[in-house]
Amino acid sequence: xxxxxxxxxxxxxxTPLSLDKPLPGFxxxxxxxxxxxxxxxxxxxxxQAVEEMPCSVRGYxxxxxxxxxxxxxxxxxxxxxxxxxxxxxxxxxxLVTAELVExxxxxxxxxxxxxxxxxxxxxxxxxxxxxxxxxxxxxxxxLDAGETTQLAGLLGKLSMSVHQAQPGANPCEAMDHLG
Amino acid sequence: xxxxxxxxxxxxxxTPLSLDKPLPGFxxxxxxxxxxxxxxxxxxxxxQAVEEMPCSVRGYxxxxxxxxxxxxxxxxxxxxxxxxxxxxxxxxxxLVTAELVExxxxxxxxxxxxxxxxxxxxxxxxxxxxxxxxxxxxxxxxLDAGETTQLAGLLGKLSMSVHQAQPGANPCEAMDHLG
DNA sequence: AAATATATGCTGTGCTACAGACTATATTCC
DNA sequence: GGAATATAGTCTGTAGCACAGCATATATTT
Numbered sequence: 001x002x003x004x005x006x007x008x009x010x011x012x013x014x015t016p017l018s019l020d021k022p023l024p025g026f027x028x029x030x031x032x033x034x035x036x037x038x039x040x041x042x043x044x045x046x047x048q049a050v051e052e053m054p055c056s057v058r059g060y061x062x063x064x065x066x067x068x069x070x071x072x073x074x075x076x077x078x079x080x081x082x083x084x085x086x087x088x089x090x091x092x093x094x095l096v097t098a099e100l101v102e103x104x105x106x107x108x109x110x111x112x113x114x115x116x117x118x119x120x121x122x123x124x125x126x127x128x129x130x131x132x133x134x135x136x137x138x139x140x141x142x143l144d145a146g147e148t149t150q151l152a153g154l155l156g157k158l159s160m161s162v163h164q165a166q167p168g169a170n171p172c173e174a175m176d177h178l179g
Numbered sequence: 180x181x182x183x184x185x186x187x188x189x190x191x192x193x194t195p196l197s198l199d200k201p202l203p204g205f206x207x208x209x210x211x212x213x214x215x216x217x218x219x220x221x222x223x224x225x226x227q228a229v230e231e232m233p234c235s236v237r238g239y240x241x242x243x244x245x246x247x248x249x250x251x252x253x254x255x256x257x258x259x260x261x262x263x264x265x266x267x268x269x270x271x272x273x274l275v276t277a278e279l280v281e282x283x284x285x286x287x288x289x290x291x292x293x294x295x296x297x298x299x300x301x302x303x304x305x306x307x308x309x310x311x312x313x314x315x316x317x318x319x320x321x322l323d324a325g326e327t328t329q330l331a332g333l334l335g336k337l338s339m340s341v342h343q344a345q346p347g348a349n350p351c352e353a354m355d356h357l358g
Numbered sequence: 359a360a361a362t363a364t365a366t367g368c369t370g371t372g373c374t375a376c377a378g379a380c381t382a383t384a385t386t387c388c
Numbered sequence: 389g390g391a392a393t394a395t396a397g398t399c400t401g402t403a404g405c406a407c408a409g410c411a412t413a414t415a416t417t418t
Contacts (some may be wrong), residue, residue, distance in 0.1 A: 016319065026331065028241050028311040031318075032225055033260075034338040039214050039339030041259060046211055059210065064208050075396065081212075082219060087375060111383045111396040126396060132207040139210075142340025147333055152205065154322065154330045159213040161321020162220030254365065266406060268367060290365040290414045 019079060042139050052063055053124070054094040057078040058083070060132065063125050066115050068120035100124055221318050228310040232303070234275040237262070239311065241270060242279055244305050245294050252291035279303055 046057050053059040063178050078088040092115060095101045100121035106112035111166040117125070140148050194341070222236065229239040240260055250256040257267040271294060274280045279300035285291035319327050 027247050029309040031315050034334045035218050037341055068206050118212055131208040136210050142197045150334045155213045159216045
């Protein structure tokens with residue numbers, strides 16, 4: 001099964017592809033398998049890196065989103081990460097309990113709460129970002145610098161195309177109208 | 180947030196990377212976000228494509244694995260897909276109920292059962308593979324042929340490197356000693 | 359033949375996501 | 389201005405699912 005993959009890898013040049021067979025050598029569904037494999041490996045490393053974070057990976061992602069993207073309310077935060085609002089409630093509770101974030105009344109809408117990081121949360125993120133960065137490097141250890149750049153570009157592009165194809169089911173949109 | 184991604188995308192050439200910053204323009208953790216986004220989009224399309232399959236995506240993957248990789252026993256099948264053996268039991272039950280596969284005594288080991296596809300299962304897979312293929316194409320619609328090939332190669336390589344880094348936690352190994 | 363390992367199945371349990379209802383505020387429309 | 393509707397957040401109950409732990413049958417080792 002992996003040998004099929006090597007065939008693809010060998011054709012690093014722009015082999016003209018039949019449009020009917022976008023992934024020569026891949027069995028239909030292999031894409032999912034590879035994605036799953038990579039995601040699982042990533043998840044393992046990521047979870048180790050943010051071990052001390054409440055709610056593990058999602059806790060980190062929430063904190064990171066709060067600090068870097070400053071979403072206007074919980075909904076936006078949840079939509080960005082694909083987390084249901086009812087779930088978000090208790091996830092945020094955990095971060096609040098750990099004193100990493102606070103719920104403050106949103107200035108523009110008294111129904112909404114804005115999630116802001118505490119000093120402790122900021123320090124925590126700063127510390128963990130180094131580890132996460134290391135984890136990402138470890139995951140990408142099998143690729144050289146050029147390949148890493150390529151992959152980042154392709155993933156970004158694909159991610160955007162997914163965004164456009166499924167605007168409704170998609171976390172990204174929420175950030176589009178928030179700052 | 181997407182603008183950061185565009186920066187990376189712009190550098191399609193082999194920009195020399197500092198080893199400390201493998202993903203310039205990415206916030207640490209963004210890799211997970213992009214992977215998650217892509218996987219979610221993929222999952223949506225995939226699930227639609229195999230709607231009529233019992234157990235949805237996993238059902239398809241099990242059937243596909245059984246037919247294309249012919250694992251010697253349930254354990255191998257489960258390990259390949261990262262599914263716990265106790266879970267596998269009732270997943271296979273569903274496929275058996277739908278008459279897509281059968282449990283036959285493994286020829287070499289009377290403890291084990293071999294999962295084999297029925298005629299109906301084979302026909303089903305054949306039919307669904309077309310749809311899955313289409314779904315994969317749809318997902319990759321934002322990329323041109325060259326990029327698709329590149330991505331396939333990179334994902335394959337990365338997938339293998341994950342395999343080597345985490346042999347224990349990893350589904351792939353199970354297939355290494357089976358045919 | 360005794361001890362240990364492996365393949366599978368079964369049962370019970372705990373976690374978690376989600377649906378649905380509820381409150382408070384915003385917005386829209388007459 | 390006030391009624392109707394929409395939206396943000398929370399709470400409660402539930403169903404599904406993964407997994408631990410035990411049981412059974414067979415293999416392998418000693």
